[in-house]
Amino acid sequence: MSLSVHDLTELLELWEELNLTGGDNHNLSHVETLKCRGAVGHSAFLHVLCVLYVFIFLVGLAANGLVVWVNLRVHRNRYETHLYVLNLAVADLCVVATLPVWVASLLQGGRWPFGESACRLAHLVFSVNLFGSIFFLACMSVDRYVSAARSADAPDSRRKKVARRLICVLVWLLALAASVPDTYFLQAVQSSHRDGAVCRPVYPPDNPREWMAGVQLSFVVLGFALPFPIISVFYLLLAAAIPPSSDRERRASRLIILAYIVVFLVCWLPFHAVLLLDTLALLNVLPFSCRLENFLDVALHLTQCFSLVHCCVNPVLYNLLNRSYRYDLMKAVIFRYSTKTGLARLIDGSSETESSAVDNGVTLGSLLSEQEPQQEPALRIPQGLGAGD
Structure with missing residues (x-):
């Protein structure tokens, strides 16, 4: 996403120069410039970025790899909100998985040794x-609310499966179009x-600032x-749709x-706030100063790095906090070879018992679970919610 517009190599280019005239016929960096001294040394800053990206890479690779493995290994005859979690x-x-490429570029001082196709x-x-x-996070929020509000109507499970699969395909196509x-x-x-x-965008020479600003605004919007x-x-x-059950369950x-x-x-x-500020600076809405330029250089890349922490948090929020996933994880890892001893069947029985603890009620597992029960129980929706469905 943003790495393509203000990618990691842009930090080295913009740190030493500021575009004041709008660019020549080739690139934004080949322009009349004004030197601004950075507040942070190149080497120290780039090494901090490398350490942060390596940490995100290791944690994100392990956590998301585990989620993919568990979801592919455990076969469930259940309706498929877990498709969003898997995707x-x-x-x-x-x-x-792409972060080592950026780290390799950083360790070479921002140079891109892999060629234009790899870029x-x-x-x-x-x-x-x-x-x-x-986009999948947004789809999950809509699907979970619609499933809770309409579950009493007992919709066709097969139709819901087909709809979710089509939505997944459309999400990927939309992501491709946005890129x-x-x-x-x-x-x-x-x-x-x-x-x-260096691997960087080269915009049309007549109005490069407007092109860059337009691309960045599309990132903010989408x-x-x-x-x-x-x-x-x-x-x-x-x-708001969670009906009264135990106060503890409702609060959780x-x-x-x-x-x-x-x-x-x-x-x-x-x-996105910093990216919007940078866009305003490109459009000359914000007056130029070296302090602003240095701030944007550092803030863009630090906040971009911090935003990728979301890739590490998602497996925890949408999987590890879910009871069904934890049972699946135990079956897939701890009791992988113990089906003959009955331990895996014991876990299955325990999961079904806890899932039915509240008779026809909305529990944390039924509303927030990515793996829903084989039979869709009728939820007690408050009066007026979903009326006319």
């Missing part, structure tokens, strides 16, 4: 999967400040301005729902 884990896994491919994989991750402007302008161009090429209201509204509606469900909203906000708002 979310795949998207996050692919995002973090485009790496950015495309990153961008498509990052958009896909965000096209990001990838189209990428080139491996010769750097004017160091030996070797990556935050649209998904966050959808996630917030439908999860808040879901929290609402806390998890609130966590979904807060984590997305905390991870993504800082980056």
Whole structure:
């Protein structure tokens, strides 16, 4: 996503120069510039970024890889909200899998030694999967509320399966379409400040600032301005749709729902706020100063790195906090070879007992579970909710 516009190599280029005239006929970096001294040393800052990205890579690879493995290993004859969780884990896994490429570039001082095809491919994989991750989070919020509000109607399970699979395909196609402007302008161009090429966007020479501003605004809209209201509204509606059960169960469900909203906000708002400031600076809405330029250089990349922590948090929020997933994990890992002893069957029986603890009621597992029970129980929806369905 954003790595393609203000990618990691842009930090080295923009740290030493500021675009004041709008660019020549080739690249934004080949322009009349004004030197601004950075507040942070190149080497120290780049090493901090490398350490952070390596940490995100290791944690995200292990957590999302485990989620994908468990979901593929455990076969359930249940309706398929877990498809969103599986696709979310795949998207996050692919995002973090590209991070070693950026770290390798950073360790070479921002140079891109892999060629132009790899430049485009790496950015495309990153961008498509990052958009896909965000879009699947929005789809899950809508699906969970609709499932809770309409479950009393006992809709056709097969039709719901087909609809969810089509939605997954559409999400990936939309993520690909959203990534096209990001990838189209990428080139491996010769750097004017160091030996070797850098992987960066090269916009049309007549109005490069406007092109960059337009691409960045599309990231803000598609990556935050649209998904966050959808996630917030439908999860808040879901929290309101939880019928009276035990106070403890109701409170726990609402806390998890609130966590979904807060984590997305905390991870993504800082980056998109800084990206919006940078866009305003590109359009000369904000007056130039070296302090602003240095702040944007550092803040863009730090907040972008922090936003990728979401790829590590998603497996915890949408899997480890779910009872069904924990049982599946125990069966797949701890009791993988113990089916003959009856331990796995004992876990299955315990899971079914806890899932039916509240007769026809809405529990944390039934509302927030990615793996729903084989028979869809009639939920007690408050008076008026879903009327006319």
